[in-house]
Amino acid sequence: MTRGGGRRGALMARATAVPDSGLTGSVDIPDPAPENEPKDLRSRLKRVRRSVGGLLKGLPRVVKLAWDAGRWPTLWLVFATIVGGLTPTATAYISKLLIDSVTGAIRVHAEHLPDQVRLGPFELTTVQALIAVAVLQLLVYVLNALMTAASTISQQLLSDRVSQTIRLRVMAHASRLDLSFFEGSASYDLIRQAQDEAPSRPVAMLTSVFSLIRTGITFVSMIALLLSISPLLALLAVLSPIPAFIADSRYGARSYRFAVWTSPIRRRMDYLSTLVTTDTYAKEVKLFGLGDYLVDRFRRISAVYFGRQRKLVTDRNLRGTAWGLVTTITGSLTYLYIALEAVNGRLTVGDLLLYTQASNSVQQSVSQLFSGFTGMYENNLYLDNLYKLLATEPEVVAPAKPRPLPSPVLGHVVFEDVTFSYPGTDSVALGGVSFEIRPGQTTAVVGRNGAGKSTLFKLLCRLYDPDSGRILLDGIDIREFDPDELRRHISAMFQDYVTYQASASENIGVGDIDHVTDGPLIERSAEAGGADELIAGLSRGMATPLGRWFNEGANLSGGEWQKIALSRAFMRDSPLLILDEPTSALDAQAEYDLFARLRNLSHGRTTLYISHRFSTVRQADRILLLEHGSLAEYGTHDELMAADQGYAHLFRLQASAYLDVPEEKV
Numbered sequence: 001m002t003r004g005g006g007r008r009g010a011l012m013a014r015a016t017a018v019p020d021s022g023l024t025g026s027v028d029i030p031d032p033a034p035e036n037e038p039k040d041l042r043s044r045l046k047r048v049r050r051s052v053g054g055l056l057k058g059l060p061r062v063v064k065l066a067w068d069a070g071r072w073p074t075l076w077l078v079f080a081t082i083v084g085g086l087t088p089t090a091t092a093y094i095s096k097l098l099i100d101s102v103t104g105a106i107r108v109h110a111e112h113l114p115d116q117v118r119l120g121p122f123e124l125t126t127v128q129a130l131i132a133v134a135v136l137q138l139l140v141y142v143l144n145a146l147m148t149a150a151s152t153i154s155q156q157l158l159s160d161r162v163s164q165t166i167r168l169r170v171m172a173h174a175s176r177l178d179l180s181f182f183e184g185s186a187s188y189d190l191i192r193q194a195q196d197e198a199p200s201r202p203v204a205m206l207t208s209v210f211s212l213i214r215t216g217i218t219f220v221s222m223i224a225l226l227l228s229i230s231p232l233l234a235l236l237a238v239l240s241p242i243p244a245f246i247a248d249s250r251y252g253a254r255s256y257r258f259a260v261w262t263s264p265i266r267r268r269m270d271y272l273s274t275l276v277t278t279d280t281y282a283k284e285v286k287l288f289g290l291g292d293y294l295v296d297r298f299r300r301i302s303a304v305y306f307g308r309q310r311k312l313v314t315d316r317n318l319r320g321t322a323w324g325l326v327t328t329i330t331g332s333l334t335y336l337y338i339a340l341e342a343v344n345g346r347l348t349v350g351d352l353l354l355y356t357q358a359s360n361s362v363q364q365s366v367s368q369l370f371s372g373f374t375g376m377y378e379n380n381l382y383l384d385n386l387y388k389l390l391a392t393e394p395e396v397v398a399p400a401k402p403r404p405l406p407s408p409v410l411g412h413v414v415f416e417d418v419t420f421s422y423p424g425t426d427s428v429a430l431g432g433v434s435f436e437i438r439p440g441q442t443t444a445v446v447g448r449n450g451a452g453k454s455t456l457f458k459l460l461c462r463l464y465d466p467d468s469g470r471i472l473l474d475g476i477d478i479r480e481f482d483p484d485e486l487r488r489h490i491s492a493m494f495q496d497y498v499t500y501q502a503s504a505s506e507n508i509g510v511g512d513i514d515h516v517t518d519g520p521l522i523e524r525s526a527e528a529g530g531a532d533e534l535i536a537g538l539s540r541g542m543a544t545p546l547g548r549w550f551n552e553g554a555n556l557s558g559g560e561w562q563k564i565a566l567s568r569a570f571m572r573d574s575p576l577l578i579l580d581e582p583t584s585a586l587d588a589q590a591e592y593d594l595f596a597r598l599r600n601l602s603h604g605r606t607t608l609y610i611s612h613r614f615s616t617v618r619q620a621d622r623i624l625l626l627e628h629g630s631l632a633e634y635g636t637h638d639e640l641m642a643a644d645q646g647y648a649h650l651f652r653l654q655a656s657a658y659l660d661v662p663e664e665k666v
């Protein structure tokens, strides 16, 4: 993954250019910069070449997508397309036959000639000729109806399957991406676009492709008819729709850019609506009376957004229609020309009908060919986003030949001069941090807010890689292991743990997905995390749904959720146990109980925990104090108290508050 470079960098610049913080500030959207509008003919031609090139590259991807999603529906669609493409020509020809047989029959009766008319190469009686034409027409209509049904069914099936395939790919890929990818607003936009647009765009592209083929077939067969009567008519029919196409293609690119540009705005609209419609936020929204404010803000942002969109849509269609008039005028002139030719006796009435239909159809197909091309171009731009997302590779990856983890892992952790800044930020979250934790030791990590404690844990779990320095586990750089394999050897609970909308047992079981249905293990983990009593009190015990999204589930308190999250961390019997503020929401008794249990649970495992409560911190074998991303002190409680530096000060500060005596007397 590139950090803010290239296209992502450009997207990031655009995203931040929107002067809207979300909850306050201007709701207006600056106009998309007309950066890519070509001015002269050369650059226009260059752009056409580029778009055609992009299309030709995009086409096989979509066809492959359809083929992979369903072979039979794709084949049916091809067949139906070919038949559909020939139908207008066949219908026009049959109409000519019908008119010629009828006028022939009228002449036979009026002039008392022998009852014989010519139908194509055949000599038939007038009645035979009329029946033959009617049967032919019926066959074409039936075939066309069948093919239309086949094409509708295949399109529907393909559309569902293709969008499912895309969703799956996006999900599967997103689950592989680095944590940092989700933390950048530009990449978040990319995922949003891929999720919103990508499922429908391949099908839209496919539909454009097939209608293009169908129109192409109609065009070629009709133009053959037109050329035989008048090359001038054929030329006129081909050239007249071009102005409308040029107008339309400009707007195709413009509406794509508009969608990219407004993605941050739409994301904010989603956010505002989430704030008022999701249980997690409902309490505060009510308490602070935010409802009306948020709804009003949504209304104003959406009014601006839809106003801009309305302008784009109306402009596009009005201009398209204006240019389309050129086509209509040419069409009318063609009709006049053919009518005069028929009056002068150079054409039969059937020919008149045939050529009228043919020229009309050629004009229509040319304009459909062009607009199909524009549609494909537009869809292809959206698809590019999808492929850009799928091409984004995680940086935190396994080496070509990952080293197997030692067996058993002893849990000897060494940080060697580790420095790290979060992607996209200048400030150093950890700078030159070095320390060693012996196997089986318990270490408490302390420090003020923002000192880098959680960052240290994230690096140890390889959610990020250090910018410099090394982290060793049992003497081996953790980058030599497969990160998934490494994480399987770590039991961790983070500060912002997830509350799954699932049963109590599933909430704990996901801590080791291979054992998500292992009842006894889940029971043991619940006991370790201190959630056993609370679960026993739920109406359906372990089977009780937690959260209310899908079921009438139980709603837990903050501390109760934390016990569940803690229990989840104990599902794995790993050599490394990492707990980020595990007791922040627990009552004093529950905290005391946990640390009493932890003495047993951490036996033989290297344990690191972050805590702001020094009564628990002092129980650790070692204490590590971070200050502004640097290691300030490291040692036992007694050593650090004797050193009488930062730790001793913080310890006394808290103790004095408990004991109600001045700090210097503690």
Ligand SMILES: Nc1ncnc2c1ncn2[C@@H]1O[C@H](COP(=O)(O)OP(=O)(O)OP(=O)(O)O)[C@@H](O)[C@H]1O
Residues within 6 Å of the ligand: 183, 422, 423, 425, 429, 447, 448, 449, 450, 451, 452, 453, 454, 455, 456, 495
């Ligand atoms: N995802 C992120 N992207 C950018 N900066 C981050 C990110 N997460 C943390 N930071 C920054 O890195 C620094 C260290 O953060 P960290 O979360 O490690 O602090 P902490 O010591 O765990 O704080 P607390 O006690 O509040 O949990 C902070 O300045 C923070 O703003």
